[in-house]
Amino acid sequence: MMRKFLGFAGLALIGSIYLSSCSQAERKLPIFKIAAEDANGQEIQDSIERKIPDFNFLNQDSTYISQDFFKNKIYVANFFFTHCPSICPTMQRNLLKAYEKYKGNPKIAFLSHSIDFKYDQPYVLKDYANKLGVDNDQWQFVTGSKADIYGMSDNYLVYTKVDANVPGGYDHSGYLVVIDPDKRIRGAYDGTDPDQVQKLLADLDILLNEYK
Template identity: 50%
Template sequence: MMRNLLFTIAFISILALSACQSTNTDKLPILGSREPVTTEVNGETVTDTVYHSIPDFEFLNQDSLPITGKTFENSIYVADFFFTSCPSICPIMHRNLLEVYKKYKDNPEVMLLSHSIDTKYDTPSVLKSYAEKLGISGNQWQFASGTRETIYGISPEYMVFTEENDQVAGGFEHQGWFILVDKDKHIRGAYNGTDEKEVAKLMKDMDILLSEYEK
């Protein structure tokens, strides 16, 4: 619980710092670490900022097909972490995320990615049944299964705390963030997936982010 609390405090600090650094209300901030990189171009010193980005990955989806970072190319996407037998926040999260799915259904520039942290039970067939119960069809909302190393290894990249914990209900501890990722794999927002007002803000921010790519 203490690690979860510290992770949350650190994440909120990043959100607050990014909000302060963002002066353009028509453009979302880029969250996470950033590093200045200096290069020489035509004899002049140029400094660019390199932002944290989601590294490439490989999982199996609910159709037992491999998905990687390339699956989400040319799309913004919302990522979260859950497990199908979750007795606490997951049903609320996915009821709310279903509203996002409905709003952007069939929009090729929008995808959803839910990672199961129950790497033993939540096989592709279990995730397929779960998706069908939600009324999900097609490949716009991907449900990812993987090894413990790959799933738990990717969650910090989204700044989301996940942990196996026999002392909590369901045996897994995780945060309920919805993470908004842009087409360059940068994190552009984080929202409490159990709060309808936060999810409404997520959809508003998704519209802002999509407008960045309008020609």
């Protein structure tokens, strides 16, 4: 039996249909799953919840952090690099809106993975975080080996690639991915789109209500 990943677009559609059928008090975000296929490529009924595996990355304070840091928390993850000349500045400024809204809330955290494993050392990430306006440990900026970081992007269903033909030398999508305390993907939002960022903020409130 083979399995395939349900893409963000498909899950967004499924989620919107589901949410429209619920009252405000009952609303819940969809859970991203892996759909199962039989030997003929036909989708079958069972599926597996998409969960983020354990990890261990070096953060902006030169400290290793693991999944344990996010235990019992909802967190928003993305992939970027500090000298990105394209989508990263917009994406990170938009994510900063969520950080500022939930700053001090122990149930919410943020995790930005650098895809520039050569340049973005902890002191570079620290300087970047400071200039962005992050002044507590609620938002973690991490680095790691190419294999670990790019492998982790696959788990979040986020496209990342080393590409000398694009500005900055790295290509990636700008998704902001929401993970629940059970390590499940519960939403993905275009971090460069103001409307999507507003939806992210609204959906985080829905998820907080689910885990209150």
